Amino acid sequence: MTDRPQGFDTLAIHAGTAPDPATGARQVPIYQTTAYVFKDADHAARLFNLEEVGYIYSRLTNPTVAALANRVAALEGGAGAIACSSGHAAQIMALFPLMGPGKNIVASSRLYGGTITQFSQTIKRFGWSAKFVDTDDLKAVEAAIDDNTRALFCETIANPGGYISDIPALARIADLKGIPLIVDNTTATPWLARPIEMGATLVVHSATKYLTGNGTVTGGIVVDSGKFNWSASDKFPSLSQPEPAYHGLVFHPTLGSMAYTFHSIAIGLRDLGMTMNPQGAHYTLMGIETLGLRMERHVKNAQIVAEWLEQDPRVEAVTYAGLKSSPWHRRAEALLPKGAGALFTFALKGGYDACVKLIDNVKLFSHVANLGDTRSLIIHSASTTHRQLSPEQQVAAGAPPNVVRLSIGIEDVADIIADLDQAMAKATA
Template identity: 75%
Template sequence: MSDQWKFETQAVHAGAAPDPVTGARQVPIYQTTAYQFRDADHAARLFNLQEVGYIYSRLTNPTIQALQARLAALEGGAGAVCCSSGHAAQIMALFPLMGPGRNLVASSRLYGGTLTQFSHTIRRFGWSAKFVDLDDLDALRAAIDEDTRAVFIESISNPGGYVTDIPAVAEIASSAGVPLIVDNTLATPVLCRPIEMGATLVVHSLTKYMTGNGTVTGGAVIDSGSFDWSASDRFPSLSAPEPAYHGLKFHETFGPAAFTFHAIAIGLRDLGMTLNPQAAHYTLMGIETLPLRMPRHVENARTVAEWLEADPRVTSVTYAGLPSSPYADRVAELYPRGAGALFSFAVRGGYDACVRLIGALKLFSHVANLGDTRSLAIHPASTTHRQLTEAQQTAAGASPDLVRLSIGIEDPSDLIADLDQALTAAAG
């Protein structure tokens, strides 16, 4: 029945029901490591993946399962798996797809930590990444080769707030026979539904807007259930016999749920990047107000961005929700509910002026996070993108003169007043 509910109703009810034993209306925190089997045959069926149930909380947990069901409902997916962070979710998404010598093609406009993960860390697995500017779709086509196993993009990029033409990228990935993975952290399913635009997998850092209050680290992968993993021999983890399960073929056995089952039975089992049930509980509560919070985030971001754009102490604003943005038409077509609440602006005076501005802020919090109800500010070139060269920073939309803002749900006049006095300080 939940697939008939409107989005706002799903945000409150999907994946949850009164506890059948106690009648508890909120999803309980099942703070348990393991679960009692009914008998030996029951245990054997669970371990053989012949029956769905609970074995050990590294794999499955009722609180986390409720969150997974809610996320799948909100994104329009066939299933979801939660894990310990957004970065963990990226590895979980890639793990069944990649192998030594294989590559992924990724947007050059990604969060700095993701650029580092893809540029350096994944090489330890024998994987590699090619980075392309997604405004150049021909470059994307040219970058995909016989060893490519995924295309990875952000719906709204961090830190610049650029919006991606997901349908165009999805068409290219589909024509090449590779899945499209979309990080939908900044847009959330309130503003963007990548699966409806052709995405195969959606990843989230639950740490951000989904929880919304800066209390949780968590991640999730939502599977569309629409990709044919058996159409070629490129994805043997999902199409070929799995030795650890007596030759079971995940796609043949589980169909649209193949990726989700593999991510739990293999990914969580062996990588162990498990979300804890208390974090899942906080995230479930946060999602209940997500449809209320995101419109306020967007409204405030537009108000602050318009003020900054008119200020002579600011040389540019990247917010795609501005009429002056080169992405304004794309926002109107693909993101009609708004371009999110994260963007950057260039401060006259460059790197040193940015440092002074950050030091002068009083209401904005200087933290390495985003998507909080509180407004946050950071200077990416000296923090989140510090590991990159200046050329890489500029390519990623994090040049030395940029400050990134994550606009919260406070009164926008107070946010503008804080930025006003900080810009005065930045000017020396």
């Protein structure tokens, strides 16, 4: 091999892994073990002092899980990554080294309903808070950031409406304010977008979705760009000052670009325990091997289905950014040149009742609270994933009562359309 950068599909198969040195096994083994034998007392001490990279206890690190983290870091262009037990765990893990009582984040109002609830309600129990703003209003974003703000948060392609965030513009604001931009790249995947190249500091994923791609794993990933200067101010003492939770180690000056990743392992996973299991990591590694192939079909099918829906007289509106009629079409072309993803909503004439009838009459589509599966999925967000939000929050998030969310799979697109057609006929009869 030469030193030329490897392509996406090559990285998706090879990054972060090598044949097992003990057996020569080509596929990453499932290291189903809790603990690892130290060579001697000095070896153990070096590991605990972070002077040597190795394995101590599988709540912290595990070879199978580490292979997954390294592969996603390579695909995203990051310095390091950690794998967690779920996408929601990844969000808390992403914030954990940054936050403290009385600190806040500024977040897009167009987010997955569970994320809005996590940020608006659950993180209050840690003494943290969130301010939600329309991230298209850059002046409002800048105005919302105050001295206690520790991060700016958005989704590349917002769930459920398919809205495209202006990541470069948000990154410029975050840089100006001296805080990291955290981007949830779940619905785009690194095949469509690499937020770090657009200026993001951290990228989070629900590995449950497209990375695994087959609905078998619950998992999350946090990728660190390794580019943020955590010592530029006193805003991030866990990284820039002696950390009392790890015998006074000063992570950033000591560990440089890997400071955030090692802090998340040594303290975050150690104390919060949001660890991914090795079998789940193995399944996700296998799923990532075909990520590029799947995403190409997902996007191609979604474009065809969205164009068909837009022309159907039974449909009021379609939110897919791949349509020229979308207010985010130009942004999608600029930031996601391979396509606008495979997640979007459409409004059906007849409102809430028609949406419920549509859900009850699909046959090929699966009615589940998931997305990013090889199968086409459908859900009525207002009564399920976004049910806990107020009507105003539902509208702001792109989940009003008269829309359904589609996650377009990789089946034959004619079959996808035929199923929607027959279900819409019954729903609007």
